[in-house]
Amino acid sequence: MKKILNLLLCFSPFITLNAQINEIGVFLGGSNFVGDVGSTTYIAPEKLAFGVLYKWNKSPRHAYRFSYTQSTVAGNDVDSKETGRNLRGFSFKNDIKELSAGLEFNFFDFNLHDYHTKVTPYVYSGLSFFLYDQLYRNITNPNVMQKQNGSSLAIPIILGIKSNIAPHWVLGAEVGARYTFTDNIDGSNPNTNSPNVLKFGNLNNNDWYVFSGITLTYTFGQKPCYCAY
Numbered sequence: 720m721k722k723i724l725n726l727l728l729c730f731s732p733f734i735t736l737n738a739q740i741n742e743i744g745v746f747l748g749g750s751n752f753v754g755d756v757g758s759t760t761y762i763a764p765e766k767l768a769f770g771v772l773y774k775w776n777k778s779p780r781h782a783y784r785f786s787y788t789q790s791t792v793a794g795n796d797v798d799s800k801e802t803g804r805n806l807r808g809f810s811f812k813n814d815i816k817e818l819s820a821g822l823e824f825n826f827f828d829f830n831l832h833d834y835h836t837k838v839t840p841y842v843y844s845g846l847s848f849f850l851y852d853q854l855y856r857n858i859t860n861p862n863v864m865q866k867q868n869g870s871s872l873a874i875p876i877i878l879g880i881k882s883n884i885a886p887h888w889v890l891g892a893e894v895g896a897r898y899t900f901t902d903n904i905d906g907s908n909p910n911t912n913s914p915n916v917l918k919f920g921n922l923n924n925n926d927w928y929v930f931s932g933i934t935l936t937y938t939f940g941q942k943p944c945y946c947a948y
Contacts, residue, residue, distance in 0.1 A: 818849070
């Protein structure tokens with residue numbers, strides 16, 4: 720009877736729900752943009768980025784991750800190594816507010832109930848929804864822009880490394896590129912057929928933005944039930 724009760728407890732949905740380890744914390748770093756305006760360097764944080772995140776560790780190897788991050792992204796053709804962009808001289812700023820959900824995978828076991836120091840690289844991907852300003856440049860004066868509220872989706876591709884620096888605390892460093900489903904964060908390809916609105920650059924390539932920085936999370940929750948049956 721005792722073995723049967725133990726088996727039922729291990730497979731009980733209620734116990735499973737409450738047996739997962741949780742992480743909640745903050746992200747702090749910088750952002751940069753890669754598109755048709757400004758520098759083409761993929762990792763060059765220049766604007767402050769910050770946010771919050773939550774992880775539900777399903778096993779020592781993977782976790783469901785949810786986050787909110789915001790930053791200003793900017794570009795200036797003066798910073799580009801391409802001669803054509805330097806001569807053109809366009810610039811822009813845009814505010815990004817991102818919600819993301821997906822799966823984080825650890826390359827090595829990362830059991831948060833084992834307080835020995837552990838280090839593991841990890842990758843994360845999923846789906847992001849973000850708010851931004853759609854920009855419209857007047858064809859007669861491209862440096863004069865109009866704004867309109869917009870939203871789009873992006874695919875995050877994050878690579879990082881993390882370690883438990885103290886009981887209940889995990890410190891990580893990561894770089895995350897977002898491939899967006901829009902080509903108008905910089906105002907190069909607005910969704911309009913108006914002859915008064917300028918379109919330029921490579922209209923077949925969508926924009927990217929990158930968040931680079933550190934995460935600090937606090938862990939809490941009950942130890943998972945490991946069955947011997």
